[in-house]
Amino acid sequence: MTLRLAKDGEEVRVRKRTRIQSLRERTILDAALEVFSRFGFEGATIDRIAAVAGLSKANLLYYFRRKEDIYLGVLQQILEMWIEPLEAMRAEGDPGAELRAYIGRKIRFSREHPMASRFFAMEILQGAPRLEKVIRSEIRAHVEERAAVVRAWIEKGLIRDIDPYHLFFVIWAATQTYADFSSQISAILGKEGLSARDFARAEETLSDLVVRGLMPE
Amino acid sequence: MTLRLAKDGEEVRVRKRTRIQSLRERTILDAALEVFSRFGFEGATIDRIAAVAGLSKANLLYYFRRKEDIYLGVLQQILEMWIEPLEAMRAEGDPGAELRAYIGRKIRFSREHPMASRFFAMEILQGAPRLEKVIRSEIRAHVEERAAVVRAWIEKGLIRDIDPYHLFFVIWAATQTYADFSSQISAILGKEGLSARDFARAEETLSDLVVRGLMPE
Amino acid sequence: MTLRLAKDGEEVRVRKRTRIQSLRERTILDAALEVFSRFGFEGATIDRIAAVAGLSKANLLYYFRRKEDIYLGVLQQILEMWIEPLEAMRAEGDPGAELRAYIGRKIRFSREHPMASRFFAMEILQGAPRLEKVIRSEIRAHVEERAAVVRAWIEKGLIRDIDPYHLFFVIWAATQTYADFSSQISAILGKEGLSARDFARAEETLSDLVVRGLMPE
Amino acid sequence: MTLRLAKDGEEVRVRKRTRIQSLRERTILDAALEVFSRFGFEGATIDRIAAVAGLSKANLLYYFRRKEDIYLGVLQQILEMWIEPLEAMRAEGDPGAELRAYIGRKIRFSREHPMASRFFAMEILQGAPRLEKVIRSEIRAHVEERAAVVRAWIEKGLIRDIDPYHLFFVIWAATQTYADFSSQISAILGKEGLSARDFARAEETLSDLVVRGLMPE
């Protein structure tokens, strides 16, 4: 699955893509994720990204001609990672098991890719200027498919009647918060960061809430 | 209740903050909230804030000498708004009613103060550099108080055993998302923005999930 | 007479125009004329203009926010100077005298404002990107008026039949060349620059050629 | 006839220039003429020239090591084209016929090589930094030879007494203007470009003016 981030009709202007040296691209995108997720688009500087990537600024600009291109490059990748977990939820499965698994995948994503999650959050927080189109088309379609799965469960009486969309919004928010708001969470928990145990407990709490909360009466 | 935003040992640089807050200060902070919440700290410019406030840049800087001061001024206010809803949750009340009411207050906040919510979210997303201290002290204490309330309910067998902190994290995330991520949500719903009905449905969905999910077996 | 240099509908973005300190504007435009006329738009740097004007670059940019604005400011002025001499040619006058006077005014302009002439020449040489619209409207109308004068003379039998437009083109080229191509001219004359005498002789040569060349047979 | 463009004592840096000029060099110089004449020296980029020439930038730089070299390469060629028409004017011929023929050749040059004309004009407009030396030596000598021809005519009473140099300046200006200032001329004529008819009329107007203007009384 590849989602295109169009920019006024243009393709994303990544430069080459050929040659072994487009290993550089990876390095750059990784560095960019680190910097963008921490400082936001405006707060990030090309200089800083270059420094993290271990390249000269001019060299970095040889691969991506504009800051925006780097940003879009990162966004593209994350977008795909964001949608993936949703795909696996199947109508044939047991609702409880399927939902627990989905929540598990989302929590794992927060634990393993917190920067990606924050990057994505920042983009949306600012009004999703570069994502809106994709969300309204591809992503919306993906979500609708999964909403249909939930509706099927409801019709079969496997779960209580609930708005599938808002169910997703709750799950997204409650899982992503462990990446996006981890600084607040760990501060409140009085820790320096979130441990595997914290994530496990988060997963358990949310899963229980959702699965029990959905049990038909 | 007044929470102090310390800044690395310095005094809080917010200028006066007497009881009768200068009308201008209010105007400025409102404008600043609008601009910061949309563009982030780095993306916001004093010029833009001044324009929204209807002042000249120089005049604005007469009231707040540094960009950071404006930001802290806004943050200060929001911080208080953020904590308030939590206060009202009382141990004596019925858990279901209390939680529904709390969720209601949080959702209302998202509906009525989306910019404030986003401002706050952005700050935390960036690692809460200016908030960490306050969170680790005052806020944490506040939360602990309410966690005690939840624990009391659990002990009385009124609700199922659950980690109170994670319960809060879920509620915060799931309510705030309707402000912070509203661009994504409305895009997925195929709308141009969220209506009162959307918020009502969000509140209902979340409340049901939480309250039913917490019912003792 | 004021000719507007529109820029995609926008007004020319000169900043203030108020206050005594818009004396700075004059200083800047003078400096800009000097630099642009020598190096062209691309070759000129804001730094250099600022240096000539005796201002810091940042200060200069306080008055004109973009290089283009400075350029347009200069162009605006020159445009008016360029048209002026044409105005005075009157149908009632004696053709010979009128033409000699016009040529005289044009030669004087080349002598007194060589930089303005070269600036104008450069703009047109590059395809008149910023002037085309004005030329096709206002300037064209001005020229047409004077062409009518020439036609009147022809009809009265005062001068030989000639295309008035091409007559103007010849006069413009032949007078402006003493400013625009002065480096070539003085090099060929083996001098270091053109003297008043050179200009006088140029004027005489051209005037004689034109006036005699137009005498009815 | 070959005119050398010296560059501050250095050797001319144009690369080979053997009889069989590399096909590539021609391609490059043609592209360079196109780009330089449109954007000026500073405004032109090697990338753009390479693109027009259908080469990679690096490859282009293999043929000409510096931007300046490309420029000089173009200038060299144009210089020769510029002088040529002058050569043919002969003392033995009839002045009227000779002058008409010369004007015809110059007008034809403007029509057939407008970019070359503009390139040349730009160089001179900027003070002819790279041409001055050549002009003061070779070109000046060439012109002096032809001035002698004119003087011979004057002495024989075939034409009126006139300054031969200024006569040339007028002819050059008035013919080249149809290339250099064509954007202005066509704008004033309300056309999109100059047609063969326009050039014919230009030639006729100028020739008549000059020839009649020179007739002895």
Added chain:
DNA sequence: GATGAATGAGGCTTCATTCAT
């Protein structure tokens, strides 16, 4: 209080040119 002027620092980007293969 209010504001016009001024500026240093820094950010993005372009570009000629060099280097290695």
Added chain:
DNA sequence: CATGAATGAAGCCTCATTCAT
């Protein structure tokens, strides 16, 4: 021949902040 990589220098422009009135 050809070209992908790399880079230093410079140019335009933004912006927070200071200063003087």
